[in-house]
Amino acid sequence: MINFSDRTPSYFPYVSILVSLLFLLFLTLTEFTDFQPQIMTLYAIQTLDYWSLIQQQPTEILRLLTSLFLHGNMVHWVINYSIFALLAFSIEKVISGQKFLLVFLSSGIIGNLVASFFLQEQNNVLIGASGAVSGLIGYWLVLFPRKKINFILPIGLYLQKTSMPIAVVIILWLVVQIILQFQPQPSYDIAWISHIMGFATGFTLAWFIK
16 A cells, blocks of 8 residues: 555554543542442552561552552542643653553552652551652653743733743742651651652663654
8 A cells, every 4th residue: 555645644642541540430439339348448658567568578569559549538539640641642642652651650650669768657548649640740850941832921910921931840840849758847748759750760861862
């Protein structure tokens, strides 16, 4: 067959769609069915006894992966998935599905690994894709450093349209995460260290996976 079209076929972001479906599946099971207690018991990370649990049963290390798809409530899910959807499809189209999955899962697993070790003396439930999503933020910073975000700035009685480099927004976000993690009496309701390590993982991988 002779192809007379000179158009490059558009890439279909199948991995991002698959991950989105997994997010939606676990949201449905935990929010709209009676299976939430069983799912949390099987797939979430209880930081207080997680490392002793791994010593007894090494396969429990898989919770570093499964906990990425669980969320505490609808708000938690919406925040994580909104950022995921904003970044994931664009990144996957640039680097391909396999590389995207490697970045996403590596960031999330390393974020959970460090957080579970850091919080092992605290009785917390470690769930959510925040570490993996933070990895996408780090990767985005390297991949699209000159992208800008447009917004409306109120000046007196006027509204002025302006823009700011996304890099500035990301750096400010990272600074906030570090401050919240290392404040004198940090709140461990949110695993800030997972965000930081996920970001660092995605940022580092971006220099090798393009």
